Amino acid sequence: MTTVTMTVNGRPVSGEVEGRTLLAEFLREGLRLTGTHIGCDTSQCGACVVHVNGRAIKSCTALALDLEGAEVVTIEGMANPDGSLSRVQQAFQDHHGLQCGYCTPGMVMSAAALLQDNPKPSVEQIREHLEGNICRCTGYHNIVKAVLAASGQDVSALAAE
Amino acid sequence: MYNFDFVKPATLSEALEALGRDEAQALGGGQTLLPTMKQRLAAPAVLVSLNGIAEMIGVCLGDAGEVCIGGATPHAVVAREAAAHYPALAALAGRIGDPAVRNRGTIGGSLANNDPSACYPAAALGSGATIRTQSRDIAADGYFLGMFDTALEEGEIITEVRFPVPVRANYQKFVQPASRFALVGVFVAQYADGVRVAVTGASTEGVFRWAEAEAALTGEFSREALAALSPPGVEMIADLHGTADYRAHLVKVMTGRAVAAA
Numbered sequence: 001m002t003t004v005t006m007t008v009n010g011r012p013v014s015g016e017v018e019g020r021t022l023l024a025e026f027l028r029e030g031l032r033l034t035g036t037h038i039g040c041d042t043s044q045c046g047a048c049v050v051h052v053n054g055r056a057i058k059s060c061t062a063l064a065l066d067l068e069g070a071e072v073v074t075i076e077g078m079a080n081p082d083g084s085l086s087r088v089q090q091a092f093q094d095h096h097g098l099q100c101g102y103c104t105p106g107m108v109m110s111a112a113a114l115l116q117d118n119p120k121p122s123v124e125q126i127r128e129h130l131e132g133n134i135c136r137c138t139g140y141h142n143i144v145k146a147v148l149a150a151s152g153q154d155v156s157a158l159a160a161e
Numbered sequence: 162m163y164n165f166d167f168v169k170p171a172t173l174s175e176a177l178e179a180l181g182r183d184e185a186q187a188l189g190g191g192q193t194l195l196p197t198m199k200q201r202l203a204a205p206a207v208l209v210s211l212n213g214i215a216e217m218i219g220v221c222l223g224d225a226g227e228v229c230i231g232g233a234t235p236h237a238v239v240a241r242e243a244a245a246h247y248p249a250l251a252a253l254a255g256r257i258g259d260p261a262v263r264n265r266g267t268i269g270g271s272l273a274n275n276d277p278s279a280c281y282p283a284a285a286l287g288s289g290a291t292i293r294t295q296s297r298d299i300a301a302d303g304y305f306l307g308m309f310d311t312a313l314e315e316g317e318i319i320t321e322v323r324f325p326v327p328v329r330a331n332y333q334k335f336v337q338p339a340s341r342f343a344l345v346g347v348f349v350a351q352y353a354d355g356v357r358v359a360v361t362g363a364s365t366e367g368v369f370r371w372a373e374a375e376a377a378l379t380g381e382f383s384r385e386a387l388a389a390l391s392p393p394g395v396e397m398i399a400d401l402h403g404t405a406d407y408r409a410h411l412v413k414v415m416t417g418r419a420v421a422a423a
Contacts, residue, residue, distance in 0.1 A: 019164055020164045020167075043192060043195075043262065044340075046261060055237070057261050057265050058262070061195050061265065062195075063210075065210075066191070068169065131259040132258065132261050132262060132341075
């Protein structure tokens with residue numbers, strides 16, 4: 001076992017891990033931050049997306065030890081300091097952007113990463129950006145709507161058809 | 162996956178030393194290797210991360226105007242930083258996998274793996290790129306040796322890839338929608354001395370140059386120049402996503418689209 005140290009949601013953390021310990025496992029089992037979900041464990045579904053040094057990655061396909069010293073943000077770090085939901089999270093609630101909720105942590109992290117780079121994305125850009133996040137409930141429509149709303153854009157044209 | 166010793170050297174020389182250990186394997190972004198190890202199709206005893214070697218990360222311009230990309234540079238960085246110098250290459254990098262995969266996967270990892278459906282091999286072969294390792298320069302024409310096979314020797318690391326910048330170029334990928342790999346992808350690049358056409362996703366031997374299309378397009382760079390050509394005479398991949406005939410047809414269609422868009 002080796003000690004790994006990183007900053008998670010602004011807090012310095014460390015833990016004992018094996019070479020093969022995935023970031024997702026370190027977060028969930030080492031730190032008990034179980035908001036990061038493992039859906040497929042094959043880097044296809046995106047439920048495990050977190051931010052590492054400001055960029056979205058799939059935490060099931062990165063080794064904890066490879067991220068020594070990194071700044072990690074998980075879904076637990078997304079709420080506002082006063083505990084209220086962040087803009088993206090609130091928009092998912094307002095626009096019914098989730099049903100079972102399993103994919104939601106990854107969806108929120110991917111959406112937040114998109115809005116960092118592109119504050120006013122088009123519907124097409126939102127859909128393209130979420131290619132690596134799979135949802136089996138919603139049909140994506142309300143997720144796209146939520147992200148559009150979180151960017152402060154008018155969603156009336158996206159009424160359910 | 163089976164456990165292993167993990168090391169993350171800060172310099173190339175330390176990495177080479179670590180790769181000298183028994184059953185050591187280099188790790189790029191891990192977007193292919195880690196899933197492969199989870200399936201126990203690979204079980205290295207030592208994993209040597211190349212992600213901590215600063216000199217191997219980034220995009221710059223060489224003396225001859227070529228675009229030089231460090232071997233450990235993620236796709237997303239290439240998509241951003243090469244856009245002004247070689248737009249077709251940047252666009253290709255920006256459509257590999259999905260955004261999260263592009264933030265981890267590296268050019269060196271992709272080229273070392275040489276997946277028969279990967280995008281980067283088409284860019285490297287289609288541009289006549291040079292693959293630079295710690296010990297030598299390998300021309301793309303002599304680098305890709307077949308499915309998952311390259312000219313790299315044991316312990317050899319891709320430190321940099323150098324792309325000559327064409328007059329114009331374009332990459333067209335027909336996406337396999339579940340994996341986002343190329344069902345067929347065609348990279349077309351026009352240089353002063355001729356046109357290069359590289360095809361990925363189609364052949365059972367991996368990426369290849371379509372010589373007849375290159376000759377036709379060197380004569381006249383237009384979609385019409387391809388009209389009379391038969392599909393390339395290589396053995397095409399046939400699987401549940403597409404038959405051999407379907408892929409052969411796609412090669413010509415995607416080549417035409419790349420020419421039209423270049």
